Amino acid sequence: MFEPELFPSASALLPLPPGVTWLEGFALDWEDALIGALAQIIKAAPLRHMLTPGGQRMSVAMTNCGSLGWITDRHGYRYAALDPDSGRPWPALPEVIRELAAAASLAAGYPSFEPDACLINCYAPGARMSLHQDRDERDFSAPIVSVSLGLPATFLFGGLTRRERPQRLPLAHGDVVVWGGPARLAYHGVAPVADGRHPKLGRQRINLTLRRAGPLNLNGN
Ligand code: MD3
Ligand code: FE
Numbered sequence: 366m367f368e369p370e371l372f373p374s375a376s377a378l379l380p381l382p383p384g385v386t387w388l389e390g391f392a393l394d395w396e397d398a399l400i401g402a403l404a405q406i407i408k409a410a411p412l413r414h415m416l417t418p419g420g421q422r423m424s425v426a427m428t429n430c431g432s433l434g435w436i437t438d439r440h441g442y443r444y445a446a447l448d449p450d451s452g453r454p455w456p457a458l459p460e461v462i463r464e465l466a467a468a469a470s471l472a473a474g475y476p477s478f479e480p481d482a483c484l485i486n487c488y489a490p491g492a493r494m495s496l497h498q499d500r501d502e503r504d505f506s507a508p509i510v511s512v513s514l515g516l517p518a519t520f521l522f523g524g525l526t527r528r529e530r531p532q533r534l535p536l537a538h539g540d541v542v543v544w545g546g547p548a549r550l551a552y553h554g555v556a557p558v559a560d561g562r563h564p565k566l567g568r569q570r571i572n573l574t575l576r577r578a579g580p581l582n583l584n585g586n
Pocket of ligand 2: 497
């Protein structure tokens with residue numbers, strides 16, 4: 366029989382733009398493994414506040430894993446195989462992140478997504494990310510998979526021009542969102558994170574952004 370839902374989930378209440386697949390709580394099955402893997406990565410490649418090309422220090426602290434890492438400095442935004450702070454390659458993409466990305470992209474209709482870059486964004490209360498497009502990747506046909514952990518945040522999701530007023534998505538610990546097709550080049554950002562405390566992660570929001578940044582090659586990497 367049809368059961369009316371008394372407390373429909375947030376994603377069921379919002380008309381999502383085409384290309385956006387919101388998987389609420391999808392990462393919870395991997396929660397502890399993810400947190401353990403993150404701790405290892407941050408040990409090898411510490412979080413840091415990078416400089417924008419305009420000379421502003423970012424409020425979000427970042428690091429990467431995978432064969433390519435997203436960086437910004439006075440010279441611009443780009444992907445790099447080496448951590449500029451250590452001169453070493455970024456830590457490898459852990460199996461748990463690979464598995465989660467494969468499951469989420471499959472659920473969203475992208476069965477052959479092979480990420481080579483995982484940007485780790487760490488937001489203390491008050492940190493934010495202003496509206497921007499992601500266009501440093503080589504091929505925009507691949508989706509982007511994002512995983513939210515820790516404190517909740519309001520994600521801002523606009524159109525293909527800066528002019529369109531962004532829609533607000535409340536993202537919680539464990540939510541995974543797959544952004545593909547017409548959503549891939551949309552303007553997006555994160556409103557300042559409100560103070561709070563997550564039982565496992567404390568006073569922070571961590572977002573993993575999995576991308577295909579470089580070319581696909583025949584060696585499976
Ligand atoms: C929608 N990070 O690192 S992830 C970024 O929560 C970034 O840390 C945000 O935007 C964060 O560039 C958002 C979700 C996301 C990432 C890329 C997108 C959404 C996107 C690209 C196109 C459309
Ligand atoms: Fe982005």
